[in-house]
Amino acid sequence: MLSDPSATSSHRRDPSVCLAHMSDPHLPPPPSIAWSAFLNKRLLSRILWLSKRRHVLRPSITAELLESIASHKELSGLLISGDITNFGTQEEYRQAAAWLSTLPLTPVVVPGNHDFMAPISYENSLAQWEKWADSSFPFVRFFGKVAVIGLNSALPTPPFTAYGRIDRKQRQKLARLLAELGEEGYCRVVMIHHPPRKKLLPYRKSLINTSAVADILRTYGAELVLHGHSHDATLTTVDGTDIPLLGVSAAGMDSQNPQRKASWNHLTFIPHHEGWQIKLIRRDHKGHLFSRMEWLSTTPVRQTVC
Numbered sequence: 001m002l003s004d005p006s007a008t009s010s011h012r013r014d015p016s017v018c019l020a021h022m023s024d025p026h027l028p029p030p031p032s033i034a035w036s037a038f039l040n041k042r043l044l045s046r047i048l049w050l051s052k053r054r055h056v057l058r059p060s061i062t063a064e065l066l067e068s069i070a071s072h073k074e075l076s077g078l079l080i081s082g083d084i085t086n087f088g089t090q091e092e093y094r095q096a097a098a099w100l101s102t103l104p105l106t107p108v109v110v111p112g113n114h115d116f117m118a119p120i121s122y123e124n125s126l127a128q129w130e131k132w133a134d135s136s137f138p139f140v141r142f143f144g145k146v147a148v149i150g151l152n153s154a155l156p157t158p159p160f161t162a163y164g165r166i167d168r169k170q171r172q173k174l175a176r177l178l179a180e181l182g183e184e185g186y187c188r189v190v191m192i193h194h195p196p197r198k199k200l201l202p203y204r205k206s207l208i209n210t211s212a213v214a215d216i217l218r219t220y221g222a223e224l225v226l227h228g229h230s231h232d233a234t235l236t237t238v239d240g241t242d243i244p245l246l247g248v249s250a251a252g253m254d255s256q257n258p259q260r261k262a263s264w265n266h267l268t269f270i271p272h273h274e275g276w277q278i279k280l281i282r283r284d285h286k287g288h289l290f291s292r293m294e295w296l297s298t299t300p301v302r303q304t305v306c
Helices: 009-013 041-057 059-070 090-100 169-181 210-220
Strands: 017-022 077-080 107-109 139-143 148-152 187-191 225-228 236-237 242-245 263-272 275-284 289-296 304-306
Touching: 017 059, 017 148, 059 263, 107 148, 148 169, 169 187, 169 210, 187 263
Parallel strands: 017 077, 077 107, 148 187, 187 225, 225 242
Antiparallel strands: 017 263, 139 148, 236 242, 263 275, 275 289, 289 304
């Protein structure tokens, strides 16, 4: 069975756990990327970055968002659901590792489609992030009695597509982890880049084996699933289940649309005799509250917009 290597006496005295969730920072690429790295699908993305994305995904906004997170001293960890880079080059992985090491809270990271835009070796990619992820997926990070399970849905895809997939090996391990963690009474929070819900995104950007992943979640249970990729602050459910599926807008997004405007999720998990009480406060990059939600993990979610 699994055990919690991070549990401390302070965790036991205060059973509630507070975590921050952000996604899709799309860090500006360093100037040192070799031109040969763009002789593939990355070229299309670079054109899009130069013409549009760099103007709406602003590092100054991401910095403000991180300042807002840092001001909340009750937080125990920072969950980042992918797309840290723009093109997934070796140089960007190194730059991202340096950025991750400076964050106000120790992050837990899963990759996104931009992090695997083209084929790249493990040594030049995720090996740089092992401190905040692991050498294989899914992996588990513990925060008291909250277990965060990281999945890797990212893979290189043809031009004009950005779909994801969870392979059989990951699905089998996910089933085992959910079963064991559930038996031990953990609050199971699954983090994935591509949301396991059909029609939330066009098929070319979706999790193409949503049904297989949703079947595992339905069978073995989870208290919450976090995702990125959509750049939308949404709260839905995993396909065919009542499991809350929580998205968040891109960390540096400059938008007047509240659903698209840069934001982060402040999550509080409290043990309850009927399951887990989960409180969610959405804040924009300046720390302003714009919605608040609260539910028991055994009941459907009800949303209150502030």
